[in-house]
Amino acid sequence: MGTEKMREEFGKWYLEEVTESYGESIRAQAQKNLDWVREDGSFADPMLRLASLAWQSSRAAIEVELPSPYPSAPPYASYEGGWNEMREEAKDAIESLGLKVKP
Incomplete structure (x- = not known):
């Protein structure tokens, strides 16, 4: 994913979105998903990786x-x-x- 700042912004958005949608009890697991990365630094969870790519593409279009x-x-x-x-x-x-x- 692009810059470290962009990754940080995505993580904040993801945690807020997941917590708002599923409740505070999911926050710890959502943070684990953010922390679970592959050797290249991309997210290991395929859906989270796809979401981060969509986030990055939306930012690149602005x-x-x-x-x-x-x-x-x-x-x-x-x-x-x-x-x-x-x-x-x-x-x-x-x-x-x-x-x-x-x-």
Whole structure:
């Protein structure tokens, strides 16, 4: 599965979804399913592996478009490069989730 952050997000979603659907008593087994991995790091449970691939594909299909960077500081910026630095930080944060940012 893609990035470690994406795997972490998938695991959080999976635990919440399974617990909501089947009750709190299933949480420990669901965590064991997440922890059970093959040598290549993929999930050993075939259904969980398929779900994680679907999760990864859905994330790969998302592409965020940010406002363009400024060639020079905009008139309302409090310091030179502030907007562009903020934009790069936003881009890094989005990409850390396994999402794409349009060039």
